[in-house]
Amino acid sequence: MSAMGASAETFRWASTADPQTMDPHAVNSAPVLSFLNNIYEGLVRRGQDMSIEPSLATSWEPLTGENGWRFHLRKDVTFQDGSAFTAEDVLFSYQRASDEAADVRSWFAPVSDVRIVDEFTIDFVNTAPNPLFPDSIANFMILDKDWAMANDAALPARDAENFATMNVNGTGPFTLASRDPGVRTTLAPNANWWDEVNHNVTEAVFTPIGNSATGLAALLSGEIDFIQPIPLQDVAQVEGRDGFKVLEGEETRVIMFGFGHEHEALLYSSDVTDTNPFTDPRVRLAAAHALDLASINRVLFRGKIDPASQLVPAGISGYSEANQDRPAFDQDRAKELLAEAGYPDGFSFGLKCPNDRYINDEALCRAAASMFAAVGLNAELSTGPVRDYWPQLREDDFDMYLLGWSPGTFDMEHPIRFLMHSQDDERKLGSWNFGNYSNARVDELLPLIQQEIDPAARQAMIDEVVAVTQDEVAYIPLYTQPLIWAAKDNIELTQRADNFFMLRWVSVN
């Protein structure tokens, strides 16, 4: 921070994907939300440690007499075009973001009504008690009503672009200077930002570089100051060079294997075709025991991963301290369990993995398949790009699959809701529980967890869910995905666990 106010500092950075749009409500994807968080702001925001802190709302409290929250808005905030920020803009942004045309409308499923109380006070009414609601809308970005209306951008663009696809008007620390989609996007600081400026960037240039070797070369040749992420195996190379540094951290994303719990028979087996051995918890446990995470860590991840025991990493609220152990690497135990379950010679099955979604996903699955094979679980590995992968999972086209999950609310409740509760289309529960793992007790506990205000009681219920699912091996959690960024030595920045890159914490020395 020492260089604050120093001479012009152009900061160049690269990442693998370009934000598809500048419209904060059109696409719910990490590159877009991460990028736009530099331009737009929400009622609340996350700090460097992921904690929720005031942003456009200075404070908030639960409503009395009904479910929901009241937000007190910050005064004297202006949009980048100079117009004032008021509750009207919040209401408008809510309407815009919860419209059918918006991709982010699922955030507002628990909202039944939004009411303006006065110019700087607004109420969000929930359908049920929802203690985590403020946390869940950290990425709900507010844009200017008058600007949007004047430019025919009252709704997010759906099948054609509109003004908001290429232009911005937020309250955030940076504003868009120029945009060439897929090529180059330039940001400039917002001189009228309400908060204390903690960066010294006068111009920020973003370039998407899809090829990781090219990206690394760009960093090493000095053409860019920072890149996120870099491949694990290149960490040593970057660290070994003068003038560069690597930032290592952990994402909140836990990588796991899931099973086709409700399948009556294996789909891809050459020997067991009339039944599904994975319905037997012993078989699932055997699979867990077959995995040598130490070797995976050493060879594939260069020692950069932490094994995971549950679906969120330590440090996330609701993490179950009581259930920190994961099944050990024990091939003999795995074979024993298989024999007990009636498969002394093992069996073959299909394993589905994406090859462009998670770090080293394909290599991981190949290694896992090899390890499974060593105990008799002969995995027929099938990998493909993520564009084909989700449809396959949705169509139940797997025996076992790889999944990574990042709790959007940074709370254990999130994976329980999406991954552990039985599939329930109507209530939008278990929607990513592709194998439809189902346990009546888990289903029973979820609403209780959601509504419990007392932290201890809530944690006790979560501990029970984790214990049950560990016991039944609902999933095999593997590890927390590492987060590797690289930058020039003279760059100071903050690596946040959600892999969002915030320009407001950058200083160029």
Next chain:
Amino acid sequence: MLTIKDLSVKFPSRFGDITAIEDVDMVIKPGEIHGLVGESGAGKSTVGAAVIGLLQSPGYVANGTLTLGDTDLRTLTPDQAHVMRGDRISMIFQDPQTSLNPLMTIEDQLIETIQAHSDVSVSAARKRAVDLLEEIGIKNAAQRIKAYPHQFSGGMRQRVVIALAVSTDPELIIADEPTTALDVAVQSQVLDLIQRLAKERQIAFMLITHDIGVIAQVADRVTVMRKGRVMETGGTAQVLGTPKHPYTQALMDAVPPLDRKIDRFQVPEADEASRDDGDLAENWLLEGQQHDLTGLSLQNLTVRFAGPRTSLFRKPPHYVALDDVTLNIKPGSIMGLVGESGSGKSTLAKAITGLVTPNAGTMTLGDTALPFGKSRSRHHPSRQLVQMVFQDPYSSLNSRHRIGDILTEPLRFYGFVKDATERENLARSMLALVGMQPDAITKYPHQFSGGQRQRIAVARALLARPRFLICDEPTSALDVSIQAEILNLLKDLQSKFGLTILFISHNLAVVRQMADETAVLRHGKIEEIGETDAVYTAPTAAYTKSLLELTPVMPTSWQA
């Protein structure tokens, strides 16, 4: 004056040096046209190439002296030799179609040549070029000079080539088969031009040709070569009229005369095989004569080809290849068909064999009508009864097939002989009948010379048991001595098996030797038709007359 002494040229090869020519002596004086004659492989072109210094790599002059005036040509550096080329020695190639750069105007090519050898301005060079073209017989030269080579006809192009060769006033011009690709009328003009240039400009010409008639007409002196060596040299009248060397004598015997018909050529009989071996084939052919003699009659045959389409709205113009041709070939006779290139001779053959579909007229083979082109089924009897001997023995035999396969194919295809061994025996016997060793059956075409291949082609035709044979320029790709052998063979076979033959040739002398009747074709029309003797001795059509006049022949007085 060019003096060649003891010249030897060798070509290094992987198996040691091959001597192309050896101990060649020759003197050409200014203004003299010196004919260099010989059959293929005689090395006559190599002599020319050695003199001008353009031997094909890796050939080299191994021995001897080459002097032009006072200059020893062998001592020149490559650069000096290149400067001398064009300046003092020039060359004319055989094919005027390919000897001019198609992308440059005549003017550019002339000017660059003139400027390469004399320090004159572009306009001066252009003036000289125009004058030269006028002199060489190109009218309106000042405008025509701007044209590209393809805008000239063949004969005009050869004039341009000569103009280019003469443009720098060389002492010596090497003319390598300068008229072989030309029709007789044009040939005669070009030869006149060469004679005129030799006389007026005192240019020495080395006239390389295989055509004895050409030599006889224009050469002052002649050198006869065979297999890289000089056989005989001397004044043209002496060498051709009273040859001393036996080879020259044999050569002269093989040349077909234009003015009379001889029964057989006096050539050594090919005695590769005993003719007895051919009995099997002979009997087989004779027993197949169920149809007796088969004639062919063409009535008002017309063939039109569509020209290239040049507009969306206009129909492409027609090109009339055969125009209302009526021709009656008597059973068991030989009909000669003569004409210059483009006269429609080959189209006629193709129409008969069904490769070309006529637009009008009728064709009758024996007493059955021949269906046209594609409407003739693949199993129509005429496909067996009509066979053909082609011009180019190098392309008429499939080079990837064994001789045995080539010869037994008709036997198998027409279902004459079911048994493979029998087919093979018959094929061997047929080879003997046409004067070949029967064991040729296991070999491939490239292992034979052109004459031998043509015999094989004849054998293949006979193995279809034809009654009607089309011979399309069967000897024009062959040397005269080989030509004589093949003509003898065809005569023998015709008389033995009573074949009806349509004999197509551009060479009037050859047709005279072969045909009972002769038809003269020009621009797709029959100019004249009649008994051969009558056509040759008392032609009625003016065209026939001029053809006969322009064909170079030896003066009768020289003939033995």
Next chain:
Amino acid sequence: MIAFLKKYEGLWLFVHSPAAMIAALLAALILLGAVFAPWIALVDPYDLASFSLFDGLLPPAWEDGSNPKYLLGTDDQGRDMISSILYGARLSLVIGLSALTIAAVLGVGLGLAAGYYGGRFDAIVMRIADVQLALPAILTALLIDGIARGILPTAIQQDLRVAVLTLAIALSLWVNFARTARASTFVQMNKEYVQAAIMMGQHPLRVMFVHILPNILGPLLVIMTVDLASAILLEATLSFLGIGLPADSPSLGTLIRIGMQFLLSGEWWILWIPTVFLVVLVVSINILGDFLRDVFNPRLR
């Protein structure tokens, strides 16, 4: 001996061309290695149980920290490099050769027929060829890959990966064969032996395949070698673009794609050993192609 060699001129040229001999030797070695991979290779890279991640990233035998069991080291999965390369070459050659065969059969068949029949049929074939040419190899491959992904059930996609890739490469190569065969056929159609065969009333198929085909084999053979080289390279490129073969059944191209990740990380052997191997293979094939071209076109010698 000399007489024998004279008869077989190509052979004579061959023993006097060191480049061609070395190329042939290398190509033959690689071919043998590929054919006998299951017997030579230490591990079967397709059998997941035969190797272990525990042995991953071992350097070649001459480097520190190597395991002499793995002469050229191991990759990030613990697969022996030599075994991967042998199996990879096997797959690359299988794909290259089958693509070539399909392309040759299709292209030569169409080209022969177009040259033989001419006219409208020729025009149709040539227009189809134009369309194919307008979609360069890499796009054709992407297209075929796309359509296969779309229409095949996912269950069999994995198994048909090789077939799809082969078809994609084959479709991008056939035009070469068709155009060459057509042009050569046009030349042959004017040859008198073809006219003789047609005149006899022989079946068009016999004329095309028994008479013409043997005479146009020369230029086709040259195309075959050149196209084999480009097929192998194309497969590698498609792998780089991520639509090649999956990493658990690697071809040479896939091995290079995997190796690209280790370009900077110090494990150079994972990239460079398969790359060098691929280059040696392709250069050898190209040299042989050049040699054949010289044999069939002696004027260029």
Next chain:
Amino acid sequence: MVYFILKRMFQSVFVMLAVAFLAFSLFRFVGDPITQMTGVETSVADQERLREELGLNDPFVYQFARFTGDMLKGDFGFSYRTRQPVADMISSRIPATLELGVVALIISLLVGVPAGVYTALKPRGVLTQAILMTTLVGVSIPTFVIGIMLIFIFGVQLGWLPTFGRGGTVQIGGWESSLFMIDGWRALLLPAITLGVYQLTLTMRLVRAEMMEVMRTDYIRFAMARGVPMRRLHYKHALANTMVPVITIIGLQFGGVIAFSIVTESVFQWPGMGLLFLESIRFVDIPVMGVYLVVIAFFFVLVNLIVDLLYVAIDPRLRIKDVS
């Protein structure tokens, strides 16, 4: 001649239509764009609604007719991914790809033609053998490996040239060009070399073969026999005739160069059409992919039309009627 050109244009239209059909129909199968367009938490009902809105549930033929019809009207649709008009997206990327392709082509000609001439005139020289061998190895290394090697040598180790992107560009009437700034040229060099290597070898070998062929023709031998100066003989006579067939093949190849720039663009993060195409494949952005294919085909037919015209310009046999 007018007929000749008209005929070629007619054929071109056929090719374009066929490519449009292929592009559309094949990409129709590539995958489900909906899953890409929507986020993780979008419900199935919302997806279905979007599908209906985009007309993805209409019959196939109907969709194709709409696709072609719109295209003829100049309406290339909107990207599924960015919602921008595809026409804008592609046209803003065309300059980058074209400049890359053309510069690569020029490099390959500037090096390939002289190298071909040299190796043809001195077929047995040591340098000839060296050139032939080097280029052979050059075409045997996959393009992407060459590209990455160049980046690491000249970008990272030596630091002479940029490793990605276009560098400085100038807008000239909507055409974003790298050619007017030193920076632009520096950025262009490595990708153009990478893309040009294959083309260079091809050009060199073609020129060499044709030149050797031409050097044996009668008109060259006749020019030799007339003592036309060697330099003029080699360049005015032989090379000009060599270039006639070479131009066709290079024309045919140019479409391939443009398409092959996909690989180069991906390695160098070159913001051209190829990079856009690859991104579009990743996101199943069917409108962009379809239009890209059509544009590539358009370049192909356009270049070939130009080649035909060049032919007419170079070869008087096509230009001037035969009078004989």
